[in-house]
Amino acid sequence: MNVLAGIALCCGALSLLRYAIALPMLSRWLRRGRVRSIPKGNTPAITLLKPLYGDRPDLADDLEATLRQNYPDFEVLFVHEREDDPALGATAAATRAVPDVPVRAIAGRAPEATNPKVAVLIEGQAAARPESTIIASADCDAHPDPLYLRDIANALDDADAVSFVPVLFDTRGWLGRLAGFAVNTDALLGILMARGFAMTGATIGIRRDALEAVGGWSVVGDRIADDYAMGCALRKAGKRTVLAQRAVRVRADHGTAAETTTWMLRWARTVRVAAPLPYLGALILASAPLLLIVARSLYATPGTLWMLAGIALARVGTGIAVELRYVWDGSTRRALLALPLLWIIEPLGLLAGLFGNRVEWRGRRYRLRGDRATLDPQ
Numbered sequence: 001m002n003v004l005a006g007i008a009l010c011c012g013a014l015s016l017l018r019y020a021i022a023l024p025m026l027s028r029w030l031r032r033g034r035v036r037s038i039p040k041g042n043t044p045a046i047t048l049l050k051p052l053y054g055d056r057p058d059l060a061d062d063l064e065a066t067l068r069q070n071y072p073d074f075e076v077l078f079v080h081e082r083e084d085d086p087a088l089g090a091t092a093a094a095t096r097a098v099p100d101v102p103v104r105a106i107a108g109r110a111p112e113a114t115n116p117k118v119a120v121l122i123e124g125q126a127a128a129r130p131e132s133t134i135i136a137s138a139d140c141d142a143h144p145d146p147l148y149l150r151d152i153a154n155a156l157d158d159a160d161a162v163s164f165v166p167v168l169f170d171t172r173g174w175l176g177r178l179a180g181f182a183v184n185t186d187a188l189l190g191i192l193m194a195r196g197f198a199m200t201g202a203t204i205g206i207r208r209d210a211l212e213a214v215g216g217w218s219v220v221g222d223r224i225a226d227d228y229a230m231g232c233a234l235r236k237a238g239k240r241t242v243l244a245q246r247a248v249r250v251r252a253d254h255g256t257a258a259e260t261t262t263w264m265l266r267w268a269r270t271v272r273v274a275a276p277l278p279y280l281g282a283l284i285l286a287s288a289p290l291l292l293i294v295a296r297s298l299y300a301t302p303g304t305l306w307m308l309a310g311i312a313l314a315r316v317g318t319g320i321a322v323e324l325r326y327v328w329d330g331s332t333r334r335a336l337l338a339l340p341l342l343w344i345i346e347p348l349g350l351l352a353g354l355f356g357n358r359v360e361w362r363g364r365r366y367r368l369r370g371d372r373a374t375l376d377p378q
């Protein structure tokens with residue numbers, strides 16, 4: 001057998017094995033997510049930090065969804081990087097729409113933190129009310145449902161930190177829809193298989209005593225993958241991290257092909273430096289369909305078409321299930337038409353992520369040194 005054909009069959013077998021393990025987990029997770037989130041016990045006071053930078057058309061809607069929580073004791077801190085942040089208009093509009101929620105808007109960033117999100121989270125942690133025993137943070141593009149804080153309280157009834165599976169919605173443009181489909185299928189399955197070991201940063205909740213025990217958000221101030229690094233710091237301190245039973249919808253804020261390319265490259269390089277072995281595994285699995293097609297075309301390798309069909313059906317099934325449960329906007333179904341194109345773009349994007357040490361984020365360019373980030377002077 002040709003070497004390339006052998007590699008293709010091995011990659012295809014690994015991909016099918018991953019789906020055989022992950023799809024039952026996905027099915028159980030989706031079933032659990034249909035159950036109403038009823039508190040297991042107490043409903044401790046929660047401070048929810050919302051780091052903000054810049055404005056966009058749907059920001060006020062996302063912030064309003066954040067405020068509409070079915071939870072008895074919480075406050076929301078809108079943390080702006082600067083006092084003239086364009087997002088101030090959106091925070092004011094959301095506050096007017098939901099006037100009965102305790103909301104504060106503060107401005108400032110910790111100068112010692114290179115990571116811009118962490119820089120404002122440090123300020124938010126310091127400003128949180130003393131009675132809050134849980135500190136949560138949700139990115140500005142997160143669009144949580146009304147039971148989101150109850151999910152946090154449930155998870156932290158017997159754990160120290162909880163993170164959520166992010167599901168992208170409102171994806172725009174052909175490349176944006178393909179990127180959203182990739183996140184909502186294979187990346188989502190990877191997070192489920194990690195079972196909370198790898199924390200995801202779209203939104204997380206941490207018990208205040210656990211956060212203070214590791215040194216607060218300052219401990220990851222120069223980490224580009226602050227969520228993953230915080231999870232590592234918590235586990236190193238003997239704390240337990242878990243995955244919430246339901247996802248949080250995250251609005252895709254990249255629309256043009258150029259914006260999506262920049263986002264994909266930043267994501268790829270961030271994962272590469274934070275978790276190099278899982279990144280290589282993702283590259284191998286993403287390359288399987290393309291390698292199978294090449295092996296079939298050049299060498300008529302037997303079994304390749306059956307493997308390719310199995311991989312396609314598993315991924316399509318995952319995408320449709322997540323679409324029906326969380327996405328709701330039809331973007332996944334439209335992305336299915338371009339699935340063969342994704343089989344080319346995805347491995348090439350991950351391959352590009354192997355090289356280079358610069359990323360663009362929030363209008364700034366950063367240089368990666370290991371998993372740490374420094375502002376690029378150029």
